[in-house]
Amino acid sequence: MSPPDFDSALGRVPSGIYILTIGRGDRATGMLASWVMQAGFDPPMVSVAVKQGRYVCDWLTEGQPFALNLVGEGQGKFLSHFGKGFEPDEPAFEGVETRPCPTGVPMLTEAMGHLECEPAGHVDSGDHRLFLARVVRGSLTGTGVPMVHVRKSGSHY
Numbered sequence: 001m002s003p004p005d006f007d008s009a010l011g012r013v014p015s016g017i018y019i020l021t022i023g024r025g026d027r028a029t030g031m032l033a034s035w036v037m038q039a040g041f042d043p044p045m046v047s048v049a050v051k052q053g054r055y056v057c058d059w060l061t062e063g064q065p066f067a068l069n070l071v072g073e074g075q076g077k078f079l080s081h082f083g084k085g086f087e088p089d090e091p092a093f094e095g096v097e098t099r100p101c102p103t104g105v106p107m108l109t110e111a112m113g114h115l116e117c118e119p120a121g122h123v124d125s126g127d128h129r130l131f132l133a134r135v136v137r138g139s140l141t142g143t144g145v146p147m148v149h150v151r152k153s154g155s156h157y
């Protein structure tokens with residue numbers, strides 16, 4: 001089946017690059033997230049889309065707090081490390097320096113910054129689940145330009 005006429009245009013919708021971290025201790029993990037957008041000012045909100053079937057999607061549905069770590073240009077090491085994904089019992093942070101935020105969720109110390117978030121609701125969106133989350137804390141800890149991703153196709157990552 002050939003892609004729809006709008007496939008290449010949809011793929012050109014730019015998105016930032018983030019590492020979503022969630023969990024605590026041995027049950028913490030991280031994943032590459034690019035479908036993130038600010039969704040409100042007062043209170044500050046973001047939206048995050050996660051593919052259905054990922055265990056992180058289940059954790060977010062349960063309401064577990066998470067952090068969005070902002071990836072800057074030149075920080076491609078985060079993409080290669082977190083892009084492959086991790087099994088639930090696989091250590092996700094070997095070789096990556098982290099520190100816990102107040103909720104215990106690990107934050108990447110070398111990221112440009114982070115946003116600590118609490119899920120506030122979700123809606124299923126085809127093969128993804130779209131989460132709305134309240135930003136409760138955060139900081140910009142580095143300088144530079146955030147990494148932006150533009151896909152060639154709107155039908156896959």
